[in-house]
Amino acid sequence: MASGWFTVRKELDSRSRLFLGVLSFLIPILLWCLVSYSSYVWHPQMEITTPGDVSYFKQGMQVDRAVFDRESNKAQSAGKRPPQGEPANPVYLPAPHEVATAFYTAFTAEPQRRNEKWLHESLWQSIQVIFWGFFLSSLFGVPLGILAGTYDAVSRLSEPFIEFFRYLPAPAFGALAVAILGIHEAPKVAIIFIGTFFQQVLVISNTTRKLDPSLLEAAMTLGAKRLSLLFRVVIPGIVTDLYKDMRILLGWAWTYLIVAELIGTSSGITWFITQQARYKNFENVYAAIIMIGIIGLSTDLLLAWLGRRMFPWQRVAKA
Numbered sequence: 001m002a003s004g005w006f007t008v009r010k011e012l013d014s015r016s017r018l019f020l021g022v023l024s025f026l027i028p029i030l031l032w033c034l035v036s037y038s039s040y041v042w043h044p045q046m047e048i049t050t051p052g053d054v055s056y057f058k059q060g061m062q063v064d065r066a067v068f069d070r071e072s073n074k075a076q077s078a079g080k081r082p083p084q085g086e087p088a089n090p091v092y093l094p095a096p097h098e099v100a101t102a103f104y105t106a107f108t109a110e111p112q113r114r115n116e117k118w119l120h121e122s123l124w125q126s127i128q129v130i131f132w133g134f135f136l137s138s139l140f141g142v143p144l145g146i147l148a149g150t151y152d153a154v155s156r157l158s159e160p161f162i163e164f165f166r167y168l169p170a171p172a173f174g175a176l177a178v179a180i181l182g183i184h185e186a187p188k189v190a191i192i193f194i195g196t197f198f199q200q201v202l203v204i205s206n207t208t209r210k211l212d213p214s215l216l217e218a219a220m221t222l223g224a225k226r227l228s229l230l231f232r233v234v235i236p237g238i239v240t241d242l243y244k245d246m247r248i249l250l251g252w253a254w255t256y257l258i259v260a261e262l263i264g265t266s267s268g269i270t271w272f273i274t275q276q277a278r279y280k281n282f283e284n285v286y287a288a289i290i291m292i293g294i295i296g297l298s299t300d301l302l303l304a305w306l307g308r309r310m311f312p313w314q315r316v317a318k319a
Contacts, residue, residue, distance in 0.1 A: 029096065036095035043087035053080035062088050094283040102287035119272055123291065126257055126268035129185060133192025133260070134253040138246065141200030146242075148201060149208025150234050159205065162198045170195035170256060174263040183264035191260035196253050203245050211237045240311045247303050254296050 005016065012020070035042050046068040051057035054071045068085055075082040089095070094102075106119040117125075148155040170191050177187035211234060219233045261270035269288055276284040 032096055035093070036089060039087040043089055045088045045090055046085035047088035048083055048085050050084035052083040054083050057083050062091055091280060092282045094286060098283040099286045099290070102281075102283040103291075106284055106287055117267075117272070119269075119288070119291075122267070122269045122272040123295070125185075126261065126270070126292075127295070129188045129192060129260060129268060130253055130257060132185075133189040133256075134196060134250055136189065137193045137197040137200055137253075138249075141197045142204055142242070142246075145201045145204025146208050146230075146235065146238075149205035149211075150230060155205065159202065162201050166198040166202065171259045171263075174259075178264050185264075185267070187264045188260040188268075191263060192253050192256050195256035195260075196249055199252060200245075200249055203249065204242060207241045207245055208234065208238055210241070240307075243303075243307050243311070247300055247307075250303075251296060251300065254292065257292075 005012065005020075045062045045064055048057050048059055048061045048063065048068075051059060051061075052072075053075055057063070057071070063085075068083065072082040111118060144154075144158060148158055173194055174187065174191060177190040181187045181190055215233055215237055216229065219229055224233060257268070258270050258273075261268040266274065269292060273285050273288050276282070276288070
C-alpha cells in the first residue's frame with residue numbers, strides 16, 4: 001500500500017487516503033497518551049500521595065521534583081518521615097480521559113457561579129459572532145474581489161489600499177470598535193469582518209485572474225457584452241474555486257474568534273475558556289478548545305459534501 005504514497009503528483013486511492021487521514025489524528029492522540037500515562041516521558045512534577053512530616057505538603061498536591069527531593073532529603077536528615085509521591089504531569093496538561101470526562105460534564109453540569117453560562121450557550125454566542133462577521137465580509141468582499149480580478153481599473157483603485165490595510169492587525173481596532181459600536185456583540189463581529197474582508201478581496205481577485213483567457217476570448221467573439229461576460233462567463237468559470245476559497249477563509253474567521261471575544265463584554269466560548277483557566281479547570285479548557293476544532297472541521301466537511309453535490313462536474317473532471 002505504501003509503495004505509491006510518495007509518487008509525485010499521483011492521487012492516492014480511497015483506502016490509503018482514509019488510512020492516512022485516521023492516522024493524522026491517532027498520532028497526536030497517542031503522543032498525548034504517552035506523555036500522560038507514561039511516567040518516563042515528561043513528568044516534571046511529583047504528586048504527593050503521603051505528605052509525611054512536611055507541614056505544607058497535602059495529599060494530591062503537585063510540586064516540582066526539585067522541591068520534592070529537597071524536602072524529602074531534609075526530612076530524612078532530621079529523622080522525620082519523608083513524603084511519598086508519584087511522577088506527574090503539571091496540572092495544566094490533563095490526561096485524555098479527564099478531557100473526555102469534561103466533554104460530558106461541561107454540557108450536563110450546571111455552572112458553579114452565577115455570572116457563568118452553560119457551555120452550549122457560550123458556543124451558540126460564538127457561532128453567531130462567526131456567522132455575522134463572515135457573512136458581512138463575504139457580502140462585500142466577494143463581489144469586490146471578483147470585480148478586481150476582472151477589471152484592471154477596479155484592481156488599481158482598490159487593491160493598493162487593501163494590500164496596505166491587510167497588514168494592520170485586526171485586534172488593534174478593538175478599542176475603536178467598542179467606542180463606535182458599543183460593548184456587546186457588534187465590535188466582535190467587526191473584528192471578524194476586519195480580519196477576513198481584506199484577505200477575501202485579495203484571494204478571490206487572484207482566483208478570478210486564473211480563469212482561462214480563452215473562455216473570455218470565445219465569449220467576446222460570440223458577442224458577449226460586459227455584464228453578460230461577467231455573469232455568464234467569469235462567475236460560472238470560477239464558482240468551484242471560489243467555493244473552495246470561502247471554505248478556507250471561513251477557517252481564518254475562526255482564528256480571530258478568541259481575540260474578538262475579548263473585546264467589550266466577555267461572552268462566548270472565550271469567556272468560558274478564560275473562566276475555566278482562571279480556576280485551573282484545565283480539562284475544561286482543553287475540552288472547549290477541542291470543541292472549537294470539532295465544530296470547525298465538521299462545518300468544513302459539511303461544506304465539502306455540499307460542494308460535491310452542487311458541483312458534480314468537478315468530480316468527473318478529477319476522475
